[in-house]
Amino acid sequence: MMISQLLKGSAPCLLACSWLALSASPISAFEPKCKGTEIDHDEALQLTASGTILPLERVIGIAQVTHPGKMLEASLARYHHRYVYSIEILDEQDQIWDLLINAVSGKRINP
Numbered sequence: 844m845m846i847s848q849l850l851k852g853s854a855p856c857l858l859a860c861s862w863l864a865l866s867a868s869p870i871s872a873f874e875p876k877c878k879g880t881e882i883d884h885d886e887a888l889q890l891t892a893s894g895t896i897l898p899l900e901r902v903i904g905i906a907q908v909t910h911p912g913k914m915l916e917a918s919l920a921r922y923h924h925r926y927v928y929s930i931e932i933l934d935e936q937d938q939i940w941d942l943l944i945n946a947v948s949g950k951r952i953n954p
Contacts, residue, residue, distance in 0.1 A: 879920030879927060887919050896926050896946035905949050906930040910940045919946060927952060 882890070890896045896919070903914055912934035919928055926946035933939050943952040 879922040882919040882921060882926070890919075890926065890946075897949050899928070902928045902944050902946065902949060903930060905944060905951075906932060906942045909951070910934055910942065912940075915939065 887896070887899075891898050899917055899919075903917065907914075910932045912932045915931040915933050917928060917930050919926060921927070928944045928946050930942045930944060931939055932942065941953075944950065945952055
């Protein structure tokens with residue numbers, strides 16, 4: 844079937860719904876493709892104090908803008924020379940979200 848045929852009728856709605864479903868991945872649907880090097884608490888404090896990475900509190904605020912709820916866990920790791928926070932949030936529907944956020948810029952990495 845050609846793309847132009849898919850775009851006729853209800854297909855745009857199906858495509859939009861599929862995109863929306865994938866745009867915010869629950870923890871069960873997203874697994875990091877590589878393992879990072881965990882950053883310990885002391886190093887994280889040094890990186891924050893030097894201004895290399897954003898403070899954890901700010902990153903939690905960024906994560907809760909898109910997924911309000913209770914923060915369950917937070918960790919910091921280095922993936923391919925960049926620092927990444929992993930924030931797990933439990934939302935009001937009891938769904939757990941694992942959000943990956945660039946620790947320098949504060950931008951979401953996973954959709």
